[in-house]
Amino acid sequence: MSFLDLAKGRYTTKSYNANTKISAEKIHQLKEILRLSPSSINSQPWQFSFVSDEKTKQDLASASFFNKQKINEASHLVVFSVIDNIEKFEEQIRQNLPEGAVDYYNNFLKPLPEKEIKSWLAHQVYLSLGFFLSACASLEIDSSPMEGIEKEAYDKTLKLEHYNSLFAVAIGYRNPEDTNQPSVKPKSRLPLETIIQSI
Numbered sequence: 001m002s003f004l005d006l007a008k009g010r011y012t013t014k015s016y017n018a019n020t021k022i023s024a025e026k027i028h029q030l031k032e033i034l035r036l037s038p039s040s041i042n043s044q045p046w047q048f049s050f051v052s053d054e055k056t057k058q059d060l061a062s063a064s065f066f067n068k069q070k071i072n073e074a075s076h077l078v079v080f081s082v083i084d085n086i087e088k089f090e091e092q093i094r095q096n097l098p099e100g101a102v103d104y105y106n107n108f109l110k111p112l113p114e115k116e117i118k119s120w121l122a123h124q125v126y127l128s129l130g131f132f133l134s135a136c137a138s139l140e141i142d143s144s145p146m147e148g149i150e151k152e153a154y155d156k157t158l159k160l161e162h163y164n165s166l167f168a169v170a171i172g173y174r175n176p177e178d179t180n181q182p183s184v185k186p187k188s189r190l191p192l193e194t195i196i197q198s199i
């Protein structure tokens, strides 16, 4: 299928078929795809938690406001986290990246206020979200990106160390009755002329 057709067909799933689980082989592919996600200077300031254990998934669902039901029904929940300690991040890039990349960080990012450095780190994790949602579509897996989560409760349940959760994605197979799917509810987007400038 063309990428355009995948973009037209993927959507934020609101109701899952709780009886259909994603195969271990596809989950493995998704993990590898996340590992290959691009990031500025190849910084990779992330960690991804794949949750299939029902009890843990239920605990996280209970800390997810209006997203509770879809998480309980979904096959897996994937939590995207960002490194929370700048010194630890700097150590990681010193050990893993070429000198030019470390120099770029030292010259252009390190001098910024901590808030801005942390914002730059989080941007990288959001980029992997786009990569992931497209990958799910290509594997015919339905997905729901969610910022509506209680991040501190997630950190505790997942026992995250040196990372903070940012958002989560429920993945699985849609309930055929899901009213949010494009065949029922056409996609809503701004007109092309409003968002694209061609010069």
Ligand SMILES: Cc1cc2nc3c(=O)[nH]c(=O)nc-3n(C[C@H](O)[C@H](O)[C@H](O)COP(=O)(O)O)c2cc1C
Binding pocket: 010, 011, 012, 013, 067, 144, 145, 146, 147, 148, 149, 167, 187
């Ligand atoms: C970063 C991010 C956070 C989102 N958070 C939620 C959420 O907490 N709950 C929800 O139902 N949808 C959430 N959405 C889904 C968006 O509302 C949805 O992507 C948008 O309306 C476009 O619809 P579509 O994904 O079906 O094309 C989120 C999407 C993104 C990209």
